[in-house]
Amino acid sequence: MTTVTSPVAGHAIGLAAVPDPVFAGAMVGPGTALDPVREPAEAVAPVDGVIVSLHPHAFVVVDEQGRGVLTHLGIDTVQLNGEGFELLVKKGDTVVRGQAVVRWDPAAVEAAGKSPVCPVVALEATADCLSELRDSGEVKTGDSLFTWK
Numbered sequence: 001m002t003t004v005t006s007p008v009a010g011h012a013i014g015l016a017a018v019p020d021p022v023f024a025g026a027m028v029g030p031g032t033a034l035d036p037v038r039e040p041a042e043a044v045a046p047v048d049g050v051i052v053s054l055h056p057h058a059f060v061v062v063d064e065q066g067r068g069v070l071t072h073l074g075i076d077t078v079q080l081n082g083e084g085f086e087l088l089v090k091k092g093d094t095v096v097r098g099q100a101v102v103r104w105d106p107a108a109v110e111a112a113g114k115s116p117v118c119p120v121v122a123l124e125a126t127a128d129c130l131s132e133l134r135d136s137g138e139v140k141t142g143d144s145l146f147t148w149k
Contacts, residue, residue, distance in 0.1 A: 002063055002148040005097055006139045007043045007071045008118055010036035014135030015119060020075045023119045031121035032135050032145050038107040042100035043073055044141055046120060051093045056085030059101050067148055068123035073104055075115040084108045098142050122148050
């Protein structure tokens with residue numbers, strides 16, 4: 001069982017509320033999404049594991065059970081070409097839950113015309129594998145978002 005914790009502080013809104021049909025339709029995988037606090041922040045690792053994919057706007061951590069968790073910082077933020085994002089780790093690094101991975105500013109993302117909403121997705125999982133899913137309410141960095149069994 002893997003507990004996935006929040007990489008950012010904000011308001012849990014659930015995947016269906018993400019302004020992107022691929023995430024909203026859970027085509028990437030099940031999970032939830034956060035509308036982040038509008039201040040410069042560090043997005044942190046939602047599980048202990050290895051960084052297997054790392055971009056300024058998104059990262060994947062795979063835990064020791066082989067479960068990959070995608071954190072996507074904003075929607076269509078790939079179009080910002082890394083501007084406003086600072087990588088704090090390297091691909092292949094081992095990280096612990098709560099360790100800072102990317103420094104970013106959700107307000108700057110919004111000012112650039114993109115949504116700062118952050119999907120947090122269980123890759124290659126089915127919806128029935130997740131329980132205790134947070135899809136509403138305030139969330140602090142490190143709060144539990146869902147359990148993956």
